[in-house]
Amino acid sequence: MISERAFAKSFASFWQELVPLLTPRFVGLFNEAYRKELLDETGGLLKAVPITPGTRADIVAEFAFWGARLLRDSGRVPTSLLDDPGMIQEASRRAFEVVQHYEGAKPDSMESLQPSELNQALALAKNYASLYRAFQPTSPVEFGPRFQGCGFLNTAEGDLGIGGTLVEVKTTTRKVAGKDLRQLITYLALDAGAGRQRWSHVGIFNPRRGTFHCAEVDSLLLRISGGKPRVDVLGELVEFVQATELVNDRTF
Known part of the structure; x- marks a missing residue:
């Protein structure tokens, strides 16, 4: 059994086949085109929080x-x-x-x-x-949404759900990376494997950089998979992780 984080960073050939258009070029586009501006309490653009020397x-x-x-x-x-x-x-x-x-x-x-x-x-x-x-005031906020394990993937806990948006929090100085999107896709697949479809959108929030990137799930998966619908992309991931013999000799 492995975590969703480890899975998102591994199995490069599988991910290349599942979402062949999730390339460095697309990730660069995602960082620019999918950003949603956040505002501070005064109505100004949210600013980054720099790391001071000696900070853990x-x-x-x-x-x-x-x-x-x-x-x-x-x-x-x-x-x-x-x-x-x-x-x-x-x-x-x-x-x-x-x-x-x-x-x-x-x-x-x-x-x-x-x-x-x-x-x-x-x-x-x-x-x-x-x-x-950035959401409607009535949108429910849920920290730690749970996901049932599937195949060789452990039970997982996401960071945050706001309304129909699953948000992954990455407090870092770097921009959004492909592994972040793969981690969100893994959560969606675990949800689908349990017979659920709670999320219409996915987002990545970075409190350090003061940024938020958000995408509609169906259109995102259609784009990075080369035209496959959501049900097919997530279904293929579920089928893959259920083939437990694929990881018998792996160490994580």
């Missing part, structure tokens, strides 16, 4: 994500993130767990966030409010 960027990113999640669940505004010691402690714990799991961080790197890191995390968390404003 991965831990700060996860702290901001969990802070935004805890705030949303409790009905509080992002600006109040640092006002609650209990919330700081819980967001820190969650952040350290995630970084240890995915990055293999050592215990000595799990020291409490410094004041400068907390302030940077607050700036990142506030950018989530700009993402929410």
Whole structure:
């Protein structure tokens, strides 16, 4: 069994056959043409949050994500993130767990966030409010949508669902990459494999860069697959991961 992240980064020949037009050129186009401008609380364009020297960027990113999640669940505004010691402690714990799991961080790197890191995390968390404003006020916000495992793919948890849009959060200095789109396609396939179709759109939100890219699922898959409809693209992925013998000799 492997994770959706590992799958999105592997099996190059399979992905080339499934979505042959998901090329570096298309990814470059996606970064330009599929961007939706986000606004800050004053109505101005959302600005990037630079990484200050000495910042543990991965831990700060996860702290901001969990802070935004805890705030949303409790009905509080992002600006109040640092006002609650209990919330700081819980967001820190969650952040350290995630970084240890995915990055293999050592215990000595799990020291409490410094004041400068907390302030940077607050700036990142506030950018989530700009993402929410890009949708209708009545759109439900769900952190951690769950996906049933299929074949050799583990059960997975996405980052965020807003209305009919599945949003992957990438808090990084880089632009959208092909692996990000493949990860979203994998979530859609897991959804389809469970007999569901919850999402009409997919998006990639980067609190660090202050960017949001969004696409309609049917048209995106039609374009990058060379003309295959959504049901065929996702169905082929489901069939592939159910062929478990294909990964018997692989190490992830």
